[in-house]
Amino acid sequence: MRRKRIPTSPGVILRELYLAPRGISVTDFAKAVGCSRKHMSQIIHGKARIEASLAMRIGAVLGTSAELWLNLQNKLDLYQAERELKKWKPQEVFHAR
Numbered sequence: 001m002r003r004k005r006i007p008t009s010p011g012v013i014l015r016e017l018y019l020a021p022r023g024i025s026v027t028d029f030a031k032a033v034g035c036s037r038k039h040m041s042q043i044i045h046g047k048a049r050i051e052a053s054l055a056m057r058i059g060a061v062l063g064t065s066a067e068l069w070l071n072l073q074n075k076l077d078l079y080q081a082e083r084e085l086k087k088w089k090p091q092e093v094f095h096a097r
Contacts (some may be wrong), residue, residue: 007075008044009076012044014069019044019060026041026044033058034057035054050069050072050078052066055068055073
């Protein structure tokens with residue numbers, strides 16, 4: 001099923017639903033999860049991806065699951081891949097038997 005709009009990035013969800021309502025700064029959150037402020041800022045602004053190890057740390061700090069953050073990232077990645085490969089067709093298809 002094709003999406004009509006780009007999925008919300010995990011960084012936006014992190015900022016709008018978790019950090020801002022709790023008054024947590026990017027600097028304080030970055031320290032809590034053990035990454036640089038610059039890297040966390042890049043995630044929040046959609047310039048960097050959330051990888052598995054960071055997803056586990058975000059989940060532990062916020063009381064959520066790592067799967068939540070990885071699923072949000074995967075939805076965005078798949079949307080972008082679909083757009084990039086929109087006109088691509090395989091030269092050959094090998095069906096499962």
